Every structure is written in C-alpha cells, then in structure tokens.
Amino acid sequence: MPAASGVMTQVSWPELAEIVGKEHLRAATAADAIDGVEVQMVAEPGTAEDLARALRWAHAAGLKVSPRGGGTKLGWGNPPAACHLVLSTARLNRVLEHAWADMTVIVEAGCRVADLQKTLAEHGQQLALDPLWPERATIGGILSTNDSGTLRARYGSLRDLIIGTTVALPDGALAKSGGKVVKNVAGYDLAKLFTGALGTLGVMVQAIFRLHPLPRESRGLSFSGTPESLNQLLLAIQASKLTFTGLQLRAAQGSAHLDVRFDGTAAGIQAQVKQIQQIAGLLAASDAPANAWTSHQAIWDGASPALMTKFSVLPAQFAAVCALVERVAGAQSLAWKVVAQGVGAGYARLEGNEPGLRTALLTLRDELVKMGGTLVALACPVAIKRGFDVWGPPSDAQPLMVRVKQRFDPDGTLNPGRFVGGI
Amino acid sequence: MEARILNEFRAIVGASGLITEPEQLSTYECDGLTMFRVLPLAVLLPTSTAQVQAIVRVCHREKIPFVARGSGTGLSGGALPVAKGIVISLTRMDRILEVDLPNQRVVVEPGVINLNVTARVAPDGYFYAPDPSSQVVCSIGGNVAENSGGAHCLKYGFTTTHVLGMEVVLSDGSLVHLGGRTVDRPGYDLPGVFVGSEGTLGIATKVILRIVKKPEVIQVLLAAFNSTNEAGAAVSGIIAAGMLPAAIEMMDNLAIQAAEAAVQANYPNCGGLLLVELDGPAPEVETLMEEVADVCTKCGAWEIHVAQSDAERARVWTGRKAAFAAVGRLAPAYIVQDGVIPRTALPHVMSEIVRLSSEVGLRVANVFHAGDGNLHPLVLYDSGVPGQDKLAETLANDILRLCIKAGGSITGEHGVGEEKKMFMAEMYAEPDLETMQLVRCAFDPENLSNPDKVFPRPRLCGEKPGVYEPHPLEVAGVAQRF
Ligand SMILES: Cc1cc2nc3c(=O)[nH]c(=O)nc-3n(C[C@H](O)[C@H](O)[C@H](O)COP(=O)(O)OP(=O)(O)OC[C@H]3O[C@@H](n4cnc5c(N)ncnc54)[C@H](O)[C@@H]3O)c2cc1C
Numbered sequence: 083m084p085a086a087s088g089v090m091t092q093v094s095w096p097e098l099a100e101i102v103g104k105e106h107l108r109a110a111t112a113a114d115a116i117d118g119v120e121v122q123m124v125a126e127p128g129t130a131e132d133l134a135r136a137l138r139w140a141h142a143a144g145l146k147v148s149p150r151g152g153g154t155k156l157g158w159g160n161p162p163a164a165c166h167l168v169l170s171t172a173r174l175n176r177v178l179e180h181a182w183a184d185m186t187v188i189v190e191a192g193c194r195v196a197d198l199q200k201t202l203a204e205h206g207q208q209l210a211l212d213p214l215w216p217e218r219a220t221i222g223g224i225l226s227t228n229d230s231g232t233l234r235a236r237y238g239s240l241r242d243l244i245i246g247t248t249v250a251l252p253d254g255a256l257a258k259s260g261g262k263v264v265k266n267v268a269g270y271d272l273a274k275l276f277t278g279a280l281g282t283l284g285v286m287v288q289a290i291f292r293l294h295p296l297p298r299e300s301r302g303l304s305f306s307g308t309p310e311s312l313n314q315l316l317l318a319i320q321a322s323k324l325t326f327t328g329l330q331l332r333a334a335q336g337s338a339h340l341d342v343r344f345d346g347t348a349a350g351i352q353a354q355v356k357q358i359q360q361i362a363g364l365l366a367a368s369d370a371p372a373n374a375w376t377s378h379q380a381i382w383d384g385a386s387p388a389l390m391t392k393f394s395v396l397p398a399q400f401a402a403v404c405a406l407v408e409r410v411a412g413a414q415s416l417a418w419k420v421v422a423q424g425v426g427a428g429y430a431r432l433e434g435n436e437p438g439l440r441t442a443l444l445t446l447r448d449e450l451v452k453m454g455g456t457l458v459a460l461a462c463p464v465a466i467k468r469g470f471d472v473w474g475p476p477s478d479a480q481p482l483m484v485r486v487k488q489r490f491d492p493d494g495t496l497n498p499g500r501f502v503g504g505i
Numbered sequence: 506m507e508a509r510i511l512n513e514f515r516a517i518v519g520a521s522g523l524i525t526e527p528e529q530l531s532t533y534e535c536d537g538l539t540m541f542r543v544l545p546l547a548v549l550l551p552t553s554t555a556q557v558q559a560i561v562r563v564c565h566r567e568k569i570p571f572v573a574r575g576s577g578t579g580l581s582g583g584a585l586p587v588a589k590g591i592v593i594s595l596t597r598m599d600r601i602l603e604v605d606l607p608n609q610r611v612v613v614e615p616g617v618i619n620l621n622v623t624a625r626v627a628p629d630g631y632f633y634a635p636d637p638s639s640q641v642v643c644s645i646g647g648n649v650a651e652n653s654g655g656a657h658c659l660k661y662g663f664t665t666t667h668v669l670g671m672e673v674v675l676s677d678g679s680l681v682h683l684g685g686r687t688v689d690r691p692g693y694d695l696p697g698v699f700v701g702s703e704g705t706l707g708i709a710t711k712v713i714l715r716i717v718k719k720p721e722v723i724q725v726l727l728a729a730f731n732s733t734n735e736a737g738a739a740v741s742g743i744i745a746a747g748m749l750p751a752a753i754e755m756m757d758n759l760a761i762q763a764a765e766a767a768v769q770a771n772y773p774n775c776g777g778l779l780l781v782e783l784d785g786p787a788p789e790v791e792t793l794m795e796e797v798a799d800v801c802t803k804c805g806a807w808e809i810h811v812a813q814s815d816a817e818r819a820r821v822w823t824g825r826k827a828a829f830a831a832v833g834r835l836a837p838a839y840i841v842q843d844g845v846i847p848r849t850a851l852p853h854v855m856s857e858i859v860r861l862s863s864e865v866g867l868r869v870a871n872v873f874h875a876g877d878g879n880l881h882p883l884v885l886y887d888s889g890v891p892g893q894d895k896l897a898e899t900l901a902n903d904i905l906r907l908c909i910k911a912g913g914s915i916t917g918e919h920g921v922g923e924e925k926k927m928f929m930a931e932m933y934a935e936p937d938l939e940t941m942q943l944v945r946c947a948f949d950p951e952n953l954s955n956p957d958k959v960f961p962r963p964r965l966c967g968e969k970p971g972v973y974e975p976h977p978l979e980v981a982g983v984a985q986r987f
Contacts, residue, residue, distance in 0.1 A: 184849050184878075
C-alpha cells in the first residue's frame with residue numbers, strides 16, 4: 083500500500099458504510115484519481131446530515147477528504163497531498179424551494195446547473211450565470227471553483243448571486259450563513275468565503291441564490307479587427323451608456339473578435355444596436371455566430387498536451403495580454419487562443435510540446451504579475467504542476483488565509499495542498 | 506490611561522490628533538444610535554496608514570481594544586466605543602487617491618464621504634452606485650464595514666458588489682491587501698468577508714471601488730394606493746413581469762405625512778405610496794414605464810405620475826431620503842428598525858405590525874426598500890411618558906422577530922452592531938455563530954478590534970479548535986449539538 087494511505091490499516095470502513103448506506107460506499111477506481119493521486123473510497127451520502135457525519139467520521143479517523151460534485155473541474159488546483167476518501171454530493175441533487183415570486187431558490191449542492199436552470203425556466207427565471215459544462219457541473223462545484231461565464235458582464239459572478247449557504251465542517255457541524263432574502267448583513271458573509279475556496283474549508287451542501295428574469299429578447303453582435311482596435315472598442319462600449327449583458331474578446335493567431343450581447347425589449351435592443359454602430363465607427367458589426375457565447379467552453383477542447391490558464395487583468399490590458407500570449411507562444415512554436423470577458427478575466431490556451439508549455443507558463447506568469455494581474459494554471463500535464471504553484475505567488479494576505487484554513491480545518495482534512503500557497 | 510501610552514500615541518498622531526478631554530470625547534460617545542453611550546479613554550485621528558499601524562501596534566502590545574469610526578452615522582451602535590478602549594477616527598484620511606476611468610476604478614482613503622466619490626467622477630458620466638440615504642455624510646470606510654445599501658442597490662447591488670479590494674491594518678498592526686484592482690484574484694474571497702464585518706476584523710485604510718456609467722435615461726414613477734398591501738401587490742406584479750427597476754421604494758401614510766411636512770415633496774396623501782425608478786436605453790424605459798403604470802393601475806393605484814424633469818425627480822427622492830429625519834417631527838423620539846422579509850411576506854408582516862402597534866398603542870411609520878423586502882419601521886414614542894421607551898423597544902423587537910419568522914433577516918443594511926447582537930442567537934443556531942467566530946479568530950485572535958459587537962457572546966480564540974468529541978450527554982442522547 084502506498085505511504086500516503088498507511089493510515090488505511092486502522093480505518094474501519096464499515097463504520098462509514100453504516101453512515102452513508104452500504105450501497106453508497108464503493109472502492110475507488112483509477113477514474114476517481116485526482117491529478118494522479120489515488121483515492122481509496124468514494125462515498126455518496128444521501129442527506130446533508132449524513133454528509134456531515136461522514137466528514138466528521140473521516141476527520142476523526144485521520145483521513146484526507148476531497149469533496150466532489152460533477153467532477154468536471156477536479157483537476158483544478160495543485161495536486162492534493164493525499165486523498166483517501168472522495169465525498170460525492172451526487173445524491174444531494176434536489177431543488178428544495180423555488181420561491182419564484184421572491185426570485186430566490188434553495189438548492190442542494192449536487193444539483194446539476196442545467197437541471198436547476200430547467201426548473202427555474204418554468205417561471206421564466208434563471209440563475210444569471212453561464213458556467214462551464216452546465217449539463218454535468220453541479221452547484222457545489224461551480225461555487226467551489228468560482229466559475230462564471232459571459233453573463234458576468236451584467237450580473238456579476240457567483241459572489242453577487244449567492245445569498246446563503248449551508249456547509250459541513252470537518253468537526254461535523256452544519257453551519258448556515260445568510261438566508262433567503264437578497265438583502266442581509268447579519269453576521270459575516272460566509273457564502274463568499276466558501277465561494278472559490280476549492281473545498282478547502284468545508285463541504286457546501288446547500289446554496290441559496292437570487293434569481294433574474296430570463297431575457298425577453300436577445301441579440302448578439304460581433305466585430306472583427308486587431309486586438310488593439312477591439313480593446314479600444316471594448317473600452318468605448320464600457321464607457322458608453324449601452325446596457326450589454328455580454329462583452330467578450332476572442333483572439334487567436336491571425337484573428338480577433340469582439341462580441342457584444344444586448345438583452346431586453348425589442349425596441350431597446352434596436353436602439354442600442356444603432357448606437358453601437360456609431361461608437362464602432364469603421365469597424366463593421368455582423369450578427370454574432372451562434373457559438374460565440376459558448377466560446378469560453380469551446381476553448382477547453384483541442385489538441386494535447388495543452389495548457390489552460392485563467393488570467394485576470396484590467397480591461398485596458400487585454401490587447402497587451404494577447405500580444406504577450408502571441409509572443410510567448412511563438413517563441414515555443416505553440417498554438418494559442420484567448421477568450422476574455424470584459425470585466426477583466428479570461429482564459430488563454432496554449433497547445434504544443436510539454437517543455438514549450440512549461441517555459442511559456444513561467445514567462446506568462448512573470449509577465450502578468452508584472453502587469454499587476456494574476457495567472458492561474460487550471461489544466462496542464464501533471465508533470466508541469468509538480469514543483470509549481472498553479473495559483474501563483476502568494477500575496478501578503480497568505481498568512482491570514484493560512485490562519486483562516488487552520489481555524490476551519492485545523493488538521494488539514496479537506497483537499498490538503500490543492501489551494502493557494504499549498505493550503 | 507497611563508501617561509506613557511498617551512505620550513506614545515501623541516508621538517504618533519501629534520497633539521492635534523489626540524483627544525483626551527472629557528467634553529471633547531463626548532462627541533464620540535455614540536454613533537447614530539444615541540441610546541448607547543460609552544466614553545472612550547482617548548480618540549486618535551491618524552492621517553496615514555502608517556499612523557494607523559503604529560497606533561494599533563501599541564494597542565496590541567498593551568491589549569487596548571480599539572474601535573474604528575468613520576462619520577459616526579451608523580444606526581446599530583457599531584462605532585460605540587468600548588470602555589477602557591480607544592476610538593480611531595478615520596475622518597482625516599479623506600483623500601481620493603486615484604481615479605482610473607478607462608478601467609472604472611477609484612481608490613480612496615476610508616474617510617472619504619460617499620457622495621464625494623460620485624461628485625468626483627460625475628463630470629465624466631460615472632457614479633458610485635451604493636447610495637445610502639446618509640450619503641452626504643457617511644464614509645466609505647463605514648459603508649464597507651456595514652455593507653451599506655441604498656435605494657438603487659436593487660438593481661446595482663450593495664457595497665460588496667462595488668468594492669474590489671482593500672488595504673487593512675489587522676489587530677496586530679500588520680498590513681494586508683485583500684483583493685485588488687482586478688477581479689477573481691486567487692485565494693479566499695477575504696474582501697467579501699471583510700465587507701460587512703462591522704469593524705471587527707481590522708481597519709480598512711484604503712479601498713478600491715468600482716464606478717458605474719450613468720444610464721441614458723432615468724424616470725421615476727409615483728403611484729398612490731389606498732394601502733401598503735395594494736402597493737405591495739404592485740411590487741410583486743412588476744417583478745413577476747420580469748422587470749428589474751433601479752429602485753422600488755414604498756412609504757405608508759405616516760411616513761408620507763412626515764416627509765411632506767419636512768421637505769414638501771408633493772406626495773399624494775395616500776395609504777401606500779410607491780416610487781419606481783427605471784433606467785436604461787430610452788425606448789426601453791418608455792415601454793417598461795407603461796407596463797409599470799399598467800400593473801399599478803390594476804393593483805388599485807388612483808394616482809400615477811411620472812416625474813418629468815431632473816429637478817422633479819430630485820424632489821421625489823429628497824422626500825424619500827429625508828423620511829427618517831422627518832419622522833422626528835411626528836414624535837419626540839423613535840426607533841428605526843431594519844428587518845428584511847421575503848417580498849411575498851409583506852402583506853402578512855404589515856398586518857401583524859399594525860396589530861402589534863395598536864395593541865401597545867404606539868404609532869409605527871413605515872419606509873421600505875420594497876423591491877428587496879427591506880423594511881424600516883419607525884416606532885414613534887415619547888420618552889417623557891414613563892415606560893413608553895420600554896414599550897417602544899419591545900414593539901421594535903417584536904417586529905424583528907416577525908421578520909425572522911417570515912424567513913428574513915434582522916438587518917438589511919444597518920448592521921448588527923451593539924443593538925441587535927442578542928438577536929443573532931435567534932436568527933442563527935449555535936453552530937452557525939461558532940463558524941462565523943472562526944473567521945473572527947483568524948483575523949483577530951485577541952479580540953481587540955471592535956470587540957463585543959455583532960455576536961451575542963465573545964469567543965475565546967486562544968484554544969485551537971481540535972477534533973470534535975461528542976459530549977457524554979450527546980452520546981447518551983440527552984442533548985444534541987445541532
Ligand atoms: C439619516 C440616516 C440615514 C441612513 N440611511 C442609510 C441607508 O439608506 N442605507 C444604509 O445602509 N445605511 C444608512 N444609514 C446608516 C449609516 O449611515 C451607514 O451604516 C454608514 O455606512 C455608516 O458610515 P459611517 O462613516 O458613519 O460609519 P460609522 O458609523 O462611523 O461606523 C460604522 C461601523 O463601521 C466601522 N468602521 C468605520 N470605519 C471603518 C474602517 N475604516 N475600517 C473598518 N471599520 C470601520 C465602525 O467600527 C462601525 O462598526 C443611515 C444613517 C442615518 C443617520
């Protein structure tokens with residue numbers, strides 16, 4: 083048995099089977115491994131209480147635990163130091179309460195995003211977020227990875243949509259914060275703390291969101307040009323009185339596009355389309371291609387080995403990022419692609435050979451940090467991840483983050499090593 | 506306070522930055538909630554981050570609790586001093602440090618007045634969206650600490666949506682940067698936790714704000730109904746039609762009378778008044794305004810008026826924003842509450858408030874952020890009448906309990922502070938509060954930064970929480986942990 087699982091000899095798995103039910107505990111397979119780190123068992127508790135009990139049991143037994151939703155982004159983060167047990171939220175998949183007149187929803191963490199949206203659409207509403215792989219990704223998964231998409235231009239990211247949460251902590255406590263009203267400042271906003279925490283503080287079992295109406299009408303436009311001219315246009319649109327719900331820059335070797343989406347009434351959209359033409363001047367608009375608004379997802383497909391990064395910069399720096407990626411990729415003979423959202427976050431994909439990807443990653447990281455931005459390596463060959471913090475250099479808040487982690491998970495039970503600075 | 510410590514403080518902020526005379530200290534003994542008063546040992550007025558750090562280092566070494574203070578307009582006793590502690594007033598740190606229009610960012614010191622941010626960027630067509638009614642006086646530091654809201658937060662979001670990062674002096678005097686100019690910075694969302702933490706996690710010395718472009722057209726509609734229930738039905742109708750107005754505000758008859766007397770806003774004298782503001786592209790606002798008017802008519806509105814000019818719109822809002830202060834004309838004293846309920850619970854909660862107020866014989870004026878269910882019941886009383894202050898307090902508390910029971914919150918924007926900390930235990934269960942305290946212990950293990958606020962009981966952070974052991978009573982099935 084490998085060293086990391088030496089603890090196995092004293093583990094009494096039947097106790098866990100008792101908690102979650104025999105048929106919901108199984109031996110892990112190679113497919114359950116996280117970044118090459120083997121897992122022993124997979125448990126699928128059927129209730130939040132059972133999940134909390136299972137977590138408490140695992141913690142007391144000294145096991146390392148990785149929460150899992152749809153498993154679509156399990157490779158994000160650093161490889162775990164160890165993982166004995168995967169706690170799956172697959173059976174916590176119910177929409178508990180869609181209070182459509184109040185425009186809120188209470189949903190279990192294992193509910194798939196597309197399933198939630200289907201329920202909400204029955205009353206003409208949506209969770210105003212278009213994350214990656216909604217058919218498979220779960221609410222808990224998108225929350226823990228702070229995923230978002232093009233709607234962010236208008237509705238913000240998950241931190242702006244979540245209004246309450248219930249989490250299971252390693253000591254077995256089930257803790258709530260927030261509630262089902264959109265406005266609430268009673269106590270600390272733990273929902274935000276857990277959003278993007280990659281399951282290192284606790285396991286989200288339930289979330290409450292504020293909802294938005296589905297748009298009445300929608301129209302997308304695309305402009306082609308150089309990254310520089312499109313970046314200028316992007317800033318001009320942001321500085322205008324246009325009310326867009328999507329603003330996205332796409333670039334690859336030799337081509338660049340800017341997509342803009344308007345939602346609203348037919349008359350409102352028509353007026354805005356006219357205005358944007360005036361702003362764009364010589365750059366001519368065409369209707370946005372149908373797949374424009376899923377390009378943040380399409381960029382994940384392609385040849386391997388590949389490096390997928392997420393970068394954050396100021397909106398005025400997009401053209402510089404494109405130029406940087408092009409230069410760095412060119413130097414290593416790599417193919418490249420960028421899809422960026424107007425708020426200042428985007429994906430850059432590089433394809434080619436592993437040594438080239440490694441060199442490119444280091445240069446990109448250095449240069450973006452110099453620009454005041456950040457670069458996270460989301461997916462890449464595991465060998466590249468070794469000895470490299472995928473999250474980037476720690477900030478001066480790192481010691482504080484470590485203290486937060488130590489308070490919530492003093493024994494490092496949850497996803498050890500996967501988060502920023504080895505948290 | 507020992508002379509040697511005072512000397513040290515004086516060396517940091519200069520003689521003009523240190524207040525120790527009792528009559529001068531009394532200015533700082535309370536915030537906007539004047540029923541709680543405590544005289545601090547000293548008030549310090551630093552002018553730089555380095556000075557704040559130096560002050561806090563002394564506090565840390567000597568175990569002196571400190572309370573940050575902005576403009577002192579808080580309504581929950583958040584800036585109430587602690588006995589044997591000092592107040593650190595940030596009013597002299599009031600510079601706008603940087604305006605970056607292309608990226609829509611503004612960096613400010615915490616003492617900057619909310620409205621001054623908008624004033625600075627308005628010539629370029631921008632505004633700072635969170636607009637508390639107190640925006641002419643309250644500070645950005647206070648807004649951050651309270652996660653303040655305003656009428657327009659229905660569409661634009663609260664302070665937390667518009668704050669990207671901050672520089673913070675922690676209770677040991679160390680300096681950290683949470684978040685930053687760019688979005689989605691790796692690591693825990695500590696800016697998200699700091700906003701709304703009511704001064705308990707440290708002192709913000711710099712704040713990075715996001716500004717928003719002014720909409721093309723803004724229109725506000727006034728609709729008069731016979732009752733708040735009819736007006737409430739209209740609110741639901743507007744939301745159900747898939748509209749997201751910039752603001753939906755409601756006032757009941759007592760609040761209307763008060764506002765009229767104070768600022769002559771030209772409100773119709775009715776049982777329930779609705780203000781609905783729409784903004785966006787002109788043709789869209791026009792279409793939707795007609796729909797809003799339709800919904801209001803169907804729900805019983807007998808007078809509908811759309812403010813035509815900027816001046817008229819400003820007057821409509823002046824009435825609403827003056828409502829709190831104006832209520833002072835109706836009674837010698839009043840208590841402001843800040844409960845939140847799911848919008849659909851409005852008719853029930855309103856009729857309960859009417860029942861409760863007639864039972865005790867006190868009047869309650871109501872001003873709401875109706876779009877997001879945030880109620881501001883104003884309980885009127887006369888402190889000259891023996892026992893009436895107690896009655897008023899009980900009534901105000903009962904109203905909060907109604908909100909909790911309806912699935913809502915005890916505070917939508919004013920914060921828990923000193924005033925509502927005991928209610929935290931009614932709104933949340935013990936494990937919820939314990940979990941929040943974990944955050945506090947990570948930031949401020951010695952409980953020096955605005956101690957004894959927000960939570961019903963202080964938590965000792967010294968012990969590092971270990972493995973959970975079931976209590977023998979739990980094992981025996983006598984008691985349950987949650
Ligand atoms: C007439 C009136 C109307 C109001 N209307 C609204 C409204 O519409 N919406 C709304 O949300 N509120 C409203 N308020 C409440 C109040 O104005 C807000 O809570 C405001 O944000 C407080 O700001 P301040 O600068 O006065 O803070 P203070 O009252 O001085 O302090 C408030 C809290 O912030 C902390 N604090 C202050 N500065 C810092 C800092 N730099 N770092 C860390 N902590 C700090 C203090 O310790 C305290 O806990 C109103 C108040 C009044 C009097």
